[in-house]
Amino acid sequence: PANHPVFLHCFGGADRVGTVIFMLGALLGKDVEHLGHDYELTSFSIWGIRSRYSDEFQRLLTALRAHAPGGTVLQQVEAYLLDAGVTAAELSSLRNTLITASRNATG
Secondary structure, X not given: OOOOOOOOOOOOOOOHHHHHHHHHHHHOOOOHHHHHHHHXXXXXXXXXXXXXXXXXXXXXXXXXXXXXXXXXXXHHXXXXXXXXXXXXXXXXXXXXHXXXXXXXXXO
């Protein structure tokens, strides 16, 4: 919390950082529909129109499904990150820090 706020950016906003923000949003409980809308907002970048129906976005969803077939996007992202070496304690700490910080900011 002493390091908040955190600012993430990249040149286009939909690829590397967009993927990180997608995963963070999923970990914090956003559903896939809202995550798709967030992705489409990156159309304001210099790279043109982005669509949650695009091959790129669908490939991300397909890749995540492989880690928790039949699971929710939260379960898929969580499984992916655990498979990548992020610990359950780190995921819990991330959620607690960001959700608590958000609640404290809004009163």
